[in-house]
Amino acid sequence: MASMPIFRCGVAAWLLALPMIGLASERPNILFIMSDDHATKAVSAYDDSLMQTPNIDRIADNGIRFDRAYVGNAICGPSRATMLTGKHSHGNGFYSNEWSGAFDGKQQTFPRLLQGAGYQTAVIGKWHLYSDPVGFDHWEVIHNNFEQGSYYNPVFRSASGEQESVGYVSELVTDRAIKWLDDAVLDDAPFFLFYSHKTPHRDWMPAPPELASWDDNEKVAEPATLFRSMTGEVQARQQARMSIAENMTEKDVKLSKARNMTADQERLWLDAFAQGNAVFENSDLSPEDVVRWKYQRYIKTYLASVKSMDREIGRLLDHLEKLGLSDNTIVIYTSDQGFFLGENGWFDKRWMDEVSSRTPLLMQWPGVINPGITSEAMVQNIDFAPTILEIAGVSAHSPMHGVSLRPLLEVPDLAWERDLYYHFYENPGFHGVARHYGVNTGRYKLIHYYQDSEWELFDLENDPSDLVNLYGEPQYAVLTEELKKRLKKLRKDYAVPAEEPEAPWYHSYLIRAAEMLLQ
Numbered sequence: 001m002a003s004m005p006i007f008r009c010g011v012a013a014w015l016l017a018l019p020m021i022g023l024a025s026e027r028p029n030i031l032f033i034m035s036d037d038h039a040t041k042a043v044s045a046y047d048d049s050l051m052q053t054p055n056i057d058r059i060a061d062n063g064i065r066f067d068r069a070y071v072g073n074a075i076c077g078p079s080r081a082t083m084l085t086g087k088h089s090h091g092n093g094f095y096s097n098e099w100s101g102a103f104d105g106k107q108q109t110f111p112r113l114l115q116g117a118g119y120q121t122a123v124i125g126k127w128h129l130y131s132d133p134v135g136f137d138h139w140e141v142i143h144n145n146f147e148q149g150s151y152y153n154p155v156f157r158s159a160s161g162e163q164e165s166v167g168y169v170s171e172l173v174t175d176r177a178i179k180w181l182d183d184a185v186l187d188d189a190p191f192f193l194f195y196s197h198k199t200p201h202r203d204w205m206p207a208p209p210e211l212a213s214w215d216d217n218e219k220v221a222e223p224a225t226l227f228r229s230m231t232g233e234v235q236a237r238q239q240a241r242m243s244i245a246e247n248m249t250e251k252d253v254k255l256s257k258a259r260n261m262t263a264d265q266e267r268l269w270l271d272a273f274a275q276g277n278a279v280f281e282n283s284d285l286s287p288e289d290v291v292r293w294k295y296q297r298y299i300k301t302y303l304a305s306v307k308s309m310d311r312e313i314g315r316l317l318d319h320l321e322k323l324g325l326s327d328n329t330i331v332i333y334t335s336d337q338g339f340f341l342g343e344n345g346w347f348d349k350r351w352m353d354e355v356s357s358r359t360p361l362l363m364q365w366p367g368v369i370n371p372g373i374t375s376e377a378m379v380q381n382i383d384f385a386p387t388i389l390e391i392a393g394v395s396a397h398s399p400m401h402g403v404s405l406r407p408l409l410e411v412p413d414l415a416w417e418r419d420l421y422y423h424f425y426e427n428p429g430f431h432g433v434a435r436h437y438g439v440n441t442g443r444y445k446l447i448h449y450y451q452d453s454e455w456e457l458f459d460l461e462n463d464p465s466d467l468v469n470l471y472g473e474p475q476y477a478v479l480t481e482e483l484k485k486r487l488k489k490l491r492k493d494y495a496v497p498a499e500e501p502e503a504p505w506y507h508s509y510l511i512r513a514a515e516m517l518l519q
């Protein structure tokens with residue numbers, strides 16, 4: 001494929017690294033850990049200014065941290081479909097959470113190929129593709145709440161039907177993953193376990209230990225752009241409905257009582273939030289201070305949910321060690337995309353912006369990946385499937401959009417020139433984010449909001465937070481034309497169809513009604 005990375009002078013380094021491959025000649029186990037909406041800013045291996053994630057950090061300490069890992073469509077279901085197929089949304093047919101129907105599990109996915117090659121395969125936790133998982137010997141996925149599952153007492157769906165549960169979702173998912181591993185280790189065949197967390201997806205509900213230690217008086221630093229005005233920016237940014245000030249609900253900030261809880265869980269919940277709620281409701285805060293209050297509730301429950309999940313990831317990693325599997329198991333940590341943590345005054349994802357289209361990506365593989373290394377190569381979630389297949393020694397039947405990252409695991413600074421394609425389709429959709437596609441070269445990002453013919457150009461070296469739109473500035477005219485050519489080439493290489501997928505005509509009305517009900 002023409003859009004493959006170009007290996008310039010790195011070929012010699014790659015050849016030198018070849019003898020190391022022999023160390024991993026036995027087919028390794030693969031533990032693929034995925035979370036939901038986990039911004040790199042809330043992974044201390046990337047940035048420890050907001051919180052500590054000691055267990056996720058173990059993977060970075062033992063292996064490689066990718067600093068420029070992105071997704072191709074920053075929203076839950078489409079990102080998972082891309083991860084499974086190694087193809088952008090137009091290649092796998094799953095464009096939108098809201099109106100794409102169910103994922104077609106009969107198409108080529110890497111778990112199906114692994115299963116066919118003799119791997120034991122399982123998915124446990126969030127699935128969110130509306131169809132039964134295909135390619136897994138065992139699947140237990142959270143099902144209620146439109147396949148989001150609930151943080152407390154979720155319903156699991158499996159081949160044998162639906163099963164209610166009592167407890168906290170990360171703990172329940174980990175219990176099930178441990179149980180499956182205990183059985184898998186008895187078989188000689190290698191395993192692939194897709195251990196999939198719903199955390200820290202909206203509406204950010206922490207586990208009992210985090211509720212028990214909740215302190216409303218603790219404050220988290222505000223982002224510099226919490227009160228950023230969108231006046232003068234493209235219409236697409238002005239029209240979005242994802243601000244903490246306007247679009248965050250009472251449920252989001254824990255002013256309303258949590259549902260679907262046992263009496264004991266509810267008592268913990270009220271002990272954590274009721275007093276702070278009473279203080280807030282009896283206060284006379286300025287509109288700005290209300291935003292500050294909501295931001296604190298938001299960011300603190302988000303971070304506390306991550307803490308709950310990190311602890312459970314640690315429990316699973318400990319169990320892997322206890323079973324003696326650590327040495328021949330590749331552990332991968334990633335999320336389905338990033339998230340706005342108050343930047344622009346926003347929550348949610350969807351945009352090609354750095355905070356939402358970037359995702360954490362960490363991998364450990366003893367004997368192959370040196371501990372504590374980093375890579376700045378431009379990589380994307382289309383690459384996960386080809387990478388895992390190469391590691392497992394399995395060939396794909398039909399081409400994928402992504403490329404294997406296997407060479408980078410041993411030569412992380414391998415010369416790697418690559419443009420990344422991004423395409424967000426879910427409009428009409430929640431939060432009113434316009435459809436857009438674009439190219440990210442690593443240095444520059446060009447975005448086209450094609451419904452309203454608007455453009456943005458960002459210089460990521462000087463403006464890593466996508467704040468200053470340079471599109472239309474005369475001194476960038478030549479560069480803009482060059483980037484448009486590169487974008488056009490990407491669309492041609494990936495055969496992106498000119499015809500757009502359409503939502504049902506009534507979808508925008510449904511969304512607006514649902515958003516008003518939530519307020």
Ligand code: CA
Nearest residue numbers: 036037076336
């Ligand atoms: Ca997500």
